[in-house]
Amino acid sequence: MHKQRPKHLALHLIKLPLAGYVSILHRVSGMLLFLALPLLLWALQASLRSIETHSRLMEILQQPLSRLVWLGLLWAFLHHFCAGIRYLAIDLHLTSSLAKARSSSKWVLGISLLLTVLIGAKLW
Amino acid sequence: MVNRVVTGAHYGLRDWLAQRITAVVMALFTLFVAVYLLLQPAVDYDVWAGLFSNNVMRSFALLFLLSLFYHAWIGVRDIVMDYVKPASVRLLVHVAVILALVLYVIWSVQILWGM
Numbered sequence: 756m757h758k759q760r761p762k763h764l765a766l767h768l769i770k771l772p773l774a775g776y777v778s779i780l781h782r783v784s785g786m787l788l789f790l791a792l793p794l795l796l797w798a799l800q801a802s803l804r805s806i807e808t809h810s811r812l813m814e815i816l817q818q819p820l821s822r823l824v825w826l827g828l829l830w831a832f833l834h835h836f837c838a839g840i841r842y843l844a845i846d847l848h849l850t851s852s853l854a855k856a857r858s859s860s861k862w863v864l865g866i867s868l869l870l871t872v873l874i875g876a877k878l879w
Numbered sequence: 880m881v882n883r884v885v886t887g888a889h890y891g892l893r894d895w896l897a898q899r900i901t902a903v904v905m906a907l908f909t910l911f912v913a914v915y916l917l918l919q920p921a922v923d924y925d926v927w928a929g930l931f932s933n934n935v936m937r938s939f940a941l942l943f944l945l946s947l948f949y950h951a952w953i954g955v956r957d958i959v960m961d962y963v964k965p966a967s968v969r970l971l972v973h974v975a976v977i978l979a980l981v982l983y984v985i986w987s988v989q990i991l992w993g994m
């Protein structure tokens with residue numbers, strides 16, 4: 756039997772399980788955080804250097820576009836954090852069944868979004 | 880008996896472990912800072928800068944950042960290995976990532992111990 760090679764998968768037709776979304780979002784959020792490292796280090800520097808640079812940073816953080824960027828980074832951090840804790844729990848065999856894998860995926864997606872909203876509301 | 884020939888660069892287990900150890904270090908630092916800030920009545924420049932004014936906290940923060948950079952290297956390297964097929968481009972990206980992370984280490988020390 757002749758098989759068609761190479762086989763191209765129709766990515767938009769593939770239905771990922773919830774844990775699959777957590778997994779790919781772990782990659783996406785990690786990459787985003789890596790690319791944002793210069794911005795994050797610059798912000799840390801401005802926040803610590805002096806009261807003037809600190810207040811200037813706070814002003815910049817109030818601008819609408821910058822709020823959007825920081826909200827996105829906040830979500831990336833929280834998702835990466837929660838999904839990472841989930842992977843550590845899996846390594847410790849705490850979530851070994853399929854049902855637990857599904858429910859913990861829901862928790863990761865839910866808690867990271869909820870915390871993003873809560874911290875975002877507290878900051879602004 | 881099957882003679883299994885193990886191939887590869889033999890850094891799999893070491894990096895798997897390093898990724899988890901650095902993750903735990905970062906999680907502990909994050910939780911410490913989060914709890915500390917939550918316990919303050921108000922967070923202003925004095926509270927924030929005061930937290931980073933002693934050498935123990937600066938060292939903990941540097942440990943956090945070094946863990947972050949090593950964690951980022953393993954993660955980004957794996958992503959690049961998965962999606963960037965031409966060896967020359969892959970090598971270039973790897974070198975660029977390493978150089979950036981080394982610069983971030985120097986920058987981190989400058990941030991934490993005054994410019």
